[in-house]
Amino acid sequence: MPRISDLGEDALVARLTSLLSSGPGVLAGPGDDCAVVEGSARGEVELLKTDCLVEGIHYRPNAMASKVGRKAVARTLSDFAAMGGWPRHLLLTIALPPDREVRWVEGLYRGMNKCAQQYECAIVGGETSSLPVGAPVVISVAATGFAKRTQLTMRSAGQRGDLLFVTGRLGGSLKGRHLTFTPRLVEARWLTEKFRVHAMMDLSDGLAMDLPRLAAASGCGFRLDRESVPRTRGVTVGQAIGDGEDYELLFALSPRSAKRLQAEWARQFSRLRLTCIGSLTDCEGPLLDGGWDHFAS
Amino acid sequence: MPRISDLGEDALVARLTSLLSSGPGVLAGPGDDCAVVEGSARGEVELLKTDCLVEGIHYRPNAMASKVGRKAVARTLSDFAAMGGWPRHLLLTIALPPDREVRWVEGLYRGMNKCAQQYECAIVGGETSSLPVGAPVVISVAATGFAKRTQLTMRSAGQRGDLLFVTGRLGGSLKGRHLTFTPRLVEARWLTEKFRVHAMMDLSDGLAMDLPRLAAASGCGFRLDRESVPRTRGVTVGQAIGDGEDYELLFALSPRSAKRLQAEWARQFSRLRLTCIGSLTDCEGPLLDGGWDHFAS
Numbered sequence: 086m087p088r089i090s091d092l093g094e095d096a097l098v099a100r101l102t103s104l105l106s107s108g109p110g111v112l113a114g115p116g117d118d119c120a121v122v123e124g125s126a127r128g129e130v131e132l133l134k135t136d137c138l139v140e141g142i143h144y145r146p147n148a149m150a151s152k153v154g155r156k157a158v159a160r161t162l163s164d165f166a167a168m169g170g171w172p173r174h175l176l177l178t179i180a181l182p183p184d185r186e187v188r189w190v191e192g193l194y195r196g197m198n199k200c201a202q203q204y205e206c207a208i209v210g211g212e213t214s215s216l217p218v219g220a221p222v223v224i225s226v227a228a229t230g231f232a233k234r235t236q237l238t239m240r241s242a243g244q245r246g247d248l249l250f251v252t253g254r255l256g257g258s259l260k261g262r263h264l265t266f267t268p269r270l271v272e273a274r275w276l277t278e279k280f281r282v283h284a285m286m287d288l289s290d291g292l293a294m295d296l297p298r299l300a301a302a303s304g305c306g307f308r309l310d311r312e313s314v315p316r317t318r319g320v321t322v323g324q325a326i327g328d329g330e331d332y333e334l335l336f337a338l339s340p341r342s343a344k345r346l347q348a349e350w351a352r353q354f355s356r357l358r359l360t361c362i363g364s365l366t367d368c369e370g371p372l373l374d375g376g377w378d379h380f381a382s
Numbered sequence: 383m384p385r386i387s388d389l390g391e392d393a394l395v396a397r398l399t400s401l402l403s404s405g406p407g408v409l410a411g412p413g414d415d416c417a418v419v420e421g422s423a424r425g426e427v428e429l430l431k432t433d434c435l436v437e438g439i440h441y442r443p444n445a446m447a448s449k450v451g452r453k454a455v456a457r458t459l460s461d462f463a464a465m466g467g468w469p470r471h472l473l474l475t476i477a478l479p480p481d482r483e484v485r486w487v488e489g490l491y492r493g494m495n496k497c498a499q500q501y502e503c504a505i506v507g508g509e510t511s512s513l514p515v516g517a518p519v520v521i522s523v524a525a526t527g528f529a530k531r532t533q534l535t536m537r538s539a540g541q542r543g544d545l546l547f548v549t550g551r552l553g554g555s556l557k558g559r560h561l562t563f564t565p566r567l568v569e570a571r572w573l574t575e576k577f578r579v580h581a582m583m584d585l586s587d588g589l590a591m592d593l594p595r596l597a598a599a600s601g602c603g604f605r606l607d608r609e610s611v612p613r614t615r616g617v618t619v620g621q622a623i624g625d626g627e628d629y630e631l632l633f634a635l636s637p638r639s640a641k642r643l644q645a646e647w648a649r650q651f652s653r654l655r656l657t658c659i660g661s662l663t664d665c666e667g668p669l670l671d672g673g674w675d676h677f678a679s
Contacts, residue, residue: 086483086484086485087483087484087485088480088481088482088483088484089478089480089481089482089483089484089487089512090480090481091484092484094510097484097487097510098508098510100484100488101487101488101491101508101510102508104488104491104492104495105491105495105504105505106495106498106499106504106505107504108470108471108498108499108502108503108504108506109470109502109504110470110471111471111504111506114504114505114506114507115506115507115508119507120471120473120506120507122470122471122506124422125421125422125428131422131526133471133473133506133507133526134473134507135473135474135475135507135508135509135522135524136475136509137475137477137509137511137522139477139511139512139513141514142511142512142513142514143511173405173406173407173419174405174407174408174417174419174430176417176430176431176432176524177432178432178433178434178475178522178524180434180436180520181386183385183386183387183677184385184386184387185385185386186383186384186385186386187383187384187385187386187388187389187394187397188383188384190386190394190398191397191398191401194398194401194402195401198401198402198403201403201405202403202405205405205406206405207402207403207404207405207406207408207411208402208403208411209405209408209411209412209417209419209430210411210412210416210417210430210431210432211395211398211399211412211432212432212433212434212522213391213394213395213398213676213677214434214436214439214440214520214676215386215436215439215676215677216436216439216518216520217438217439217518220517220518221513221514221517223477223511223513223520225432225434225475225509225522225524227432227473227475227522227524229428229430229526379510379511379512380480380510380512
């Protein structure tokens with residue numbers, strides 16, 4: 086009998102989502118950073134997303150509780166940035182052993198609440214459930230949000246010839262940035278207001294996994310200029326491409342817009358780098374080493 | 383340092399939710415079966431809910447995967463019934479060890495999808511994450527839905543003198559019904575369309591835990607006529623009150639409406655019992671034995 090580790094994450098997800106039926110009002114189901122459904126206000130769509138953290142996998146057991154909470158919320162919010170949207174309401178699910186200190190859970194909640202407030206969204210409900218003593222804590226954050234129809238950016242509408250950009254610097258996130266990163270909501274809002282971004286996603290599993298996903302969703306290949314990949318200080322090119330947990334934006338845009346983008350970006354976000362790292366092409370992209378597969382053996 | 387097991391579930395939840403800030407558009411945050419936020423269509427509110435299952439706690443490891451999936455979805459749907467609402471879109475989070483058989487996860491998804499379809503809602507996204515080998519599977523289902531403002535039923539608007547009703551029969555759910563119960567969506571819709579139900583909830587942790595919660599949320603005490611509690615065949619009164627996982631509706635309604643309710647219910651749902659089990663009062667209710675506290679030592 087095949088096990089999950091035999092398949093790998095993308096093949097598993099493809100197999101599972103093929104079992105799901107669509108329903109009324111669903112504009113885009115699984116496969117992008119958020120699901121897109123018919124929205125509330127005129128000219129808007131509703132965005133839905135769930136994400137989770139597992140102790141020992143997404144954070145070390147001795148990490149500060151408030152930082153873990155912050156990360157749990159910020160990861161979900163980052164997916165709203167990736168769609169050119171904004172989060173609105175959050176639901177928490179926390180499964181943890183009964184011998185956990187109350188103070189730890191309170192710290193977790195404080196970190197989650199603070200991060201939600203910072204982006205003007207609210208935690209409106211939650212569920213706590215017990216696990217057997219010794220089992221790792223599981224924290225899931227689901228959220229609703231919205232995007233203007235004119236700013237909604239899927240992974241799938243990249244075009245051949247588009248230039249590929251990333252925000253910030255990549256690699257070495259496990260040294261600490263994976264707990265303290267900024268979800269690029271403000272930047273994505275500005276970007277999708279001012280420019281026709283064809284395709285966008287956030288980099289969670291590393292450029293090596295995520296760039297091929299964006300290209301494939303758009304029916305394209307890609308060219309990556311490895312030397313241009315913006316690196317965190319002290320990190321190799323291979324690490325910048327393969328490490329993951331960067332939560333920076335990766336997006337595709339017509340070359341005609343690129344010059345204006347770079348000039349206006351530099352004025353608007355003078356402290357955040359924007360780098361062209363390659364393009365979408367006709368041909369299949371190269372195989373990239375690294376990236377994070379949740380179920381790899 | 384106090385641990386979660388020292389507090390118990392309700393005290394923990396009260397402590398945690400006091401740490402959360404409200405936000406724009408939030409009509410009711412944590413504390414009811416669903417959160418209530420400003421809604422999409424005119425005359426409607428949006429409902430939000432998350433719930434979870436843990437292997438070995440909410441189902442036996444050898445339970446059939448499709449039934450586990452069905453239960454995970456049906457539990458969340460039951461909370462929409464409890465508000466007089468209807469679910470719309472679902473998000474799944476599944477954390478599981480990589481040595482789990484693919485066939486098991488597919489069975490789980492099939493069960494979840496079938497249950498969602500049955501109630502005309504759709505699973506629009508999901509997240510799968512790996513756990514260390516040996517850790518129990520955690521399944522979380524978050525959902526959005528809606529209620530007409532005129533049919534929205536909270537726990538908190540029960541009135542002294544209201545009669546208390548339950549649907550179906552209680553107790554003995556662990557023999558199998560906890561996997562196969564019917565979320566009372568159709569019944570709740572009919573009920574809130576035809577009658578002014580003051581307060582309602584679904585019975586998940588047992589009457590012994592849930593009835594005092596509904597009474598307290600309404601600022602009332604309660605009287606329970608123990609002998610009237612409708613029992614599953616072969617179950618004692620104590621078990622019917624304390625077992626939990628019934629997912630029947632408990633609701634409060636003015637005595638003036640009770641007679642018409644009982645007559646019309648019998649015509650509409652001839653195969654589902656409706657029983658008056660007591661009333662909301664001025665005085666504190668009695669202490670009831672049993673019920674399910676997730677974090678009790």
